[in-house]
Amino acid sequence: PRIVVLISGRGRNLEAIHQAIERGELNAKIVLVASNKTRAPGLGYARLAGLPTVAIAPRAFADRESYDTALARRVAAARPDWVVLAGFMRVLSDAFIAPFAGRIVNIHPSLLPKYKGLHTHARALAAGDTHHGASVHLVIPALDEGPVVRQGRIRITADDTEQTLADRVLDRIERPLYAAALADLFEARVTAGDDGALYRDGNR
Numbered sequence: 001p002r003i004v005v006l007i008s009g010r011g012r013n014l015e016a017i018h019q020a021i022e023r024g025e026l027n028a029k030i031v032l033v034a035s036n037k038t039r040a041p042g043l044g045y046a047r048l049a050g051l052p053t054v055a056i057a058p059r060a061f062a063d064r065e066s067y068d069t070a071l072a073r074r075v076a077a078a079r080p081d082w083v084v085l086a087g088f089m090r091v092l093s094d095a096f097i098a099p100f101a102g103r104i105v106n107i108h109p110s111l112l113p114k115y116k117g118l119h120t121h122a123r124a125l126a127a128g129d130t131h132h133g134a135s136v137h138l139v140i141p142a143l144d145e146g147p148v149v150r151q152g153r154i155r156i157t158a159d160d161t162e163q164t165l166a167d168r169v170l171d172r173i174e175r176p177l178y179a180a181a182l183a184d185l186f187e188a189r190v191t192a193g194d195d196g197a198l199y200r201d202g203n204r
């Protein structure tokens with residue numbers, strides 16, 4: 001399938017997905033890397049990898065809806081089968097979600113439904129949790145609420161800081177998890193029922 005990847009930062013998840021494709025572990029073609037940040041370092045990775053890129057800055061738009069409509073139009077022009085959010089740090093309104101309904105995936109660095117929103121690692125540490133992790137989920141208008149495709153978890157250690165935990169979640173969990181979850185979706189091992197819930201291996 002054709003995928004558009006949206007990033008805002010370093011693009012470590014983009015890199016993981018691209019490398020899984022290059023290794024033949026994920027059957028997909030990245031047709032566009034789009035960012036809301038003109039200087040997102042991940043755009044540099046994409047360009048070096050020869051991937052088409054575009055950056056659309058929100059400051060050029062009057063409001064969220066006009067931004068999301070412009071972004072949706074540019075993404076739709078790449079004719080994606082799936083839209084993959086990879087460290088995309090902007091809330092997307094229905095103006096973006098509706099045209100790609102059911103075909104937008106996100107990775108969130110927590111064991112959803114715990115810790116929706118930001119600062120997930122600090123919140124897990126503050127709560128004294130023994131485990132933490134990341135979740136790949138389908139995107140619906142409500143933030144970090146869509147059905148979960150896959151999750152990965154790690155133990156929190158006594159000497160973990162927000163930084164060591166964030167780095168370990170990304171390197172040990174997110175990097176392998178995203179490509180595996182996308183393969184589940186692209187190879188229809190996980191499908192969405194008309195009730196919006198996900199079913200694995202066709203058992204409904």
Ligand code: GRF
Nearest residue numbers: 009010011012013086087109
């Ligand atoms: C990752 O933890 C991702 O889960 C979150 O943003 C962080 C940075 O991602 N959404 P990246 O390095 O830009 O891929």
